[in-house]
Amino acid sequence: MKVHLSNQGNLRNFQSFIEKLDFSVPEKLEISTHNKWVTVHPANLVMVAALALQVGKENAEIVGSVPSSGAYLDRMGLYNIINTPSPFTYHKKEEAGRFVPITQLKTADDQSRFIADMVPLLHLSEENTTIVKYIIGELVRNVLEHARAPHGAIVAAQYYRKTNRVSIGICDTGIGIWKSMREYWHPRTNMEALHLALTPGITGTTQKEGGTSENAGAGLFFIKSIAKITRNYFTIYSGKAEYTLLKHRSDIKGMPRLFADPALDQHRETGEVSDFHGTLVAVDISLHETTEFKKLLASIGKVYDEAIRDRKKAKYRVPKFV
């Protein structure tokens, strides 16, 4: 496998990152970087880390020279899981940045501990802390419960002071969305499976409205909606399909309108990229755009209710007029 880390690692350019992925030799991982400057989003990092963990440390390496900005890869812990020694030296005290390094979570207890320990690293306000905990709580749980991923969930996060934004990436090398949706929803394509996973009230564990005692099919819809309300990106990539919610225009005032159907959101999607055996979810949250979390939840809940009601109505029997 080959992965290239460019100088434009962000969700806006995520499609070009995955277009360059090469999964042709699955036993080995070669990581290359831009020769002058490397910029990575947590999404890029967790993807590389998940692949490195899959092939094993001895089979993962960085090829070619890494520019000085590659020190960030070291700080985020990438060199700990690959067979290339870090060329970077820096004072440990410099590490007190506002980021959560690459972390592997395999159990619910790991998740709880991580959520408790992680947030202080980002130095956020209580309101913003709740949102970050919420997002990580739901996304990691999805992996632990549905992905059947032997290496668990790989998580990383970064706070960007200049843009007052938190970026989060979560990746696994489990069964992928299509397989987790297959039993009850029979999606024909990876893209159809992604759309189902993003639709409120649809869970891979049942076809019934309201879900099961354990699952309601709300998690991804809630997170995509949080990204939309805070006017930022949300990306999901699994199998050959990638869906990215685009930034809601900042000149349009008021809370962005939420849709139950992910096709109605302004987004970009492709169903013809390299076949990734796993799932990656990444989100950017603009903290200055964060409305009161309660209001945000209320808006999301309203659309969720409407979606269930509409699907129920669609199943109503109709009178037979002759």
Add this chain to the structure above:
Amino acid sequence: MKKTIRIQKFAGEFAENKDIAKKMRVEKVMPTLSKNGVIVFDFDGVSGATQSFVHALVSDPIRKFGSTAFDNLFYKNVNNDIREIISIVYRYMQESLNSESYEE
């Protein structure tokens, strides 16, 4: 019979662990409701909860006990965020109950 469950004691300051929610549901909530008892969920010290956690905690009691669950489940010391999440779960569970298509 009245039982108070301190959520923070079991689930911590941020309630996201569905395994814990399920354990509380199976071991405390369901047996108490089956005897027409009352459960008070005390969220004192809990700053947030995920929808998944609340769903795992109360969706099955609502489904199985219906109005007994609505009458006998109480929530105290709940902040606005958690209040909203519980309300969302109550609303969609009632929609599901009406359609009789909820699955165990």
